[in-house]
Amino acid sequence: MENPHPSSRSMRTIFNLPHSWGMSLLSGLASLLFPPLCLSCSGDLANGKGVLCLRCERAINERNHQGIINGVPFYTRLTYGLEISQLVLLAKEENNRTARNYLACSLARALSDSGEEIGARIILVPAPSTRAATRVRGFEHCLLLARSMRSELADIFRSEWRAGVDIAIVQPLKVTRALQDQSLLNPAQRMANLQGAYRFNENFRALLEGAGVRHGGGAARRPYLVLVDDVMTSGATMGEGIRALRGAGFEPDMAILACVSPRLISQ
Ligand SMILES: [Zn+2]
Structure with a gap:
C-alpha cells in the first residue's frame, strides 16, 4: 500500500530518526x-x-515524625514551614498535580513507615472540605490527596510483597456549617471555629460496620481506620474529625498528615 502521507515519509528520511528520538530531542530542547x-x-x-x-x-528535611492527637497516634514526614506551605498552596488552591503527588508520596511513606501492625485492610478517611471551598476550587482537596496517597501506598505495598492489602477511601465526615478560614485565626479561635463542625454521615454506618470497623480485636482482623489531612498546625481540624468519628462509635487507629507544626511533634 502506498504511503498516504509522502511528506511525512520524506521528513523521516531526511532526519532518519525514529519517532521517540524526535520526541526526546524536542523535550531536551524545551528543557x-x-x-x-x-x-x-x-x-x-x-x-x-x-x-x-x-x-x-x-x-x-523529610523524615519520620510522630505524636499523639486526642489519644490517636499520628505520623508525618514533613514539618510545617515556608517551603512546604508553598507546596500545600499549589496543591490546594491551584490543583497542581506535581505538588499533590509530592505530598501524597510523603503521606504514603508516613503510613508505611509508621511501624503499626496494619493488617490486610485500610480505610482512609480524608478530612472534609466545606461546600464553599469545594465550589470555589472545583475539587475536594483532601479527597484528591487521599486518592493519590492510595496509589502511592499500593506501589509501596507491591514493592514489599504486600500487594494484597486492600486500601479503600471512605468519606463519612461532613462539614455542617460555614467555617472561617483557619489560617486567619489564632489557636483558640481555630478550636472555636471547628467545635462541633463535623458530622458523621449515617449513610456510611452500614458500610463501616459491614467492613468490621467496630468489631474490635486485632488490626489483622478488621480494617485499619486512618484519618488523612494535609496540614496540622493547632490540631483543631484533626481533633474535630476524631470527635465526630468517636461520637458515631468508630475509633480511628491513626492519623496521617502531610505536614505538622513542629510544636505538636513528640518524636
Ligand atoms: Zn527551592
Missing part, C-alpha cells in the same frame, strides 16, 4: 529553553534530585 524550576521557591532546580532545589530539599 534548554525553559529549565525546570523548583516547585517551592521557583529557583534553579540544579542539583535537586526531584521537583525541589537542593536548598528547599535541605530545608524540608
